[in-house]
Amino acid sequence: MTGSLGGRRMAGNVALNLLGHGLPLVAALPAVPLLVQGAGTERFGLLTIAWVLVGYVGLFDFGMGRALTHAVADRVGDGRSREVPALMRLGSRVALGLSVAAAAALALTAEALVGFLRLDPVLAAEAVPALQVLALAVPFVVVGAVLRGGLEGLHRFGAVNAVRVPMGVATFVAPLAVLPWSRHLAALVAGLLVARVLGWAGYAWALRRALRAEAFRMQSEAAGLDGAGSGVRDLLTYGGWATVSNLVSPLMVHFDRVVIGAVLSATAVAFYTTPFEVAHRLLVIPGAVVAVFFPAFAALRRTPNGAARLLDDAVRGILLLMVPPAALLFALAPEGLELWVGPDFAEAGAAPARWLLVGMVVNGVAHVPFVFVQG
Helix, strand or coil: CCCCCCCCCEEEHHHHHHHHHHHHHHHHHHHHHHHHHCCCCCHHHHHHHHHHHHHHHHHCCCCCHHHHHHHHHHHHHHCCCCHHHHEEEEEEEEHHHHHHHHHHHHHHHHHHHCCCCCHHHHHHHHHHHHHHHHHHHHHHHHHHHHHHHHHHHHHHHHHHHHHHHHHHHHHHHHHHHHHHCCCCCHHHHHHHHHHHHHHHHHHHHHHHHHHHHCCCHHHHHHHHHHHHHHHHHHHHHHHHCCCHHHHHHHHHHHHHHHHHHHHCCHHHHHHHHHHHHHHHHHHHHHHHHHHHHHHHHHHHHCCCHHHHHHHHHHHHHHHHHHHHHHHHHHHHHHHHHHHHHCCHHHHHHHHHHHHHHHHHHHHHHHHHHHHHCCC
């Protein structure tokens, strides 16, 4: 690890990210079986699709979050930190406008989208308002992702994860808390909406504190929005290209459950997505690593030798962290699923779980060259 970034600091940031992604899983372990039991298998299958959509709508920022991480890290590394507040204001406004338009489109097309799934009339009637409730979360998810991008560009991973942990826990706990009063899918999704609103507020507060702590506010008073004028075109161009690449990866990872729901049934979605959720959580590891290395690549883009060393470090780190738990889960897939969610899920999901685990390790290593090129 070279330069002022520091090996220990980067390792500490990776550890913070692992905790930020991993601690919500502690809530997921007891919550998922209780949700299956309380909501029913089909309704739970639809809830897992809602979880995917909540994550996927972050792409409606059209790359602003990733672009701002890159731009902030680059400017701080290049001694132009006075431009950071203006860049954040610009990115937030663009993301807000795009996300409001996306939310409106999602709400207006909810009935047509639900029509693609093979649902009984009762669940279909619940799914339409649930999707409309989910549309309300889009601006908060998108602008929250932009604010988080600024924090990551400033290497404020402690603040990022201080917000991420309670928001991640609420993703599983909020629908569970609603169950005693209602099993309606829209009510369960409303819990996700509340979690994302609180997450947006947390990121906004943390970024404001970070900018004040770095004394950027005083420096930016003279610069204003004009101080970022030279970077506006680069920000939008980078965001556009990041959107193209970022659309493909989540689509390939998550679209299979939508296809299963359309071709088979919501029950089949539940049997598939339960082991998928376990295997997919392994991507927490490369996600935690590359989130730290991406701004480092951006800051070191003028020193190729240093960036290449970081690339090697990231690949080795991901393999060391991913292979042991993947091998353990591969060996214990049937027993683990039976203990966790019952024999029916174990019988139907053990084989998919093993294939998914192999794929996730390959996917995890691929994260590194992906963010290296972007950085």
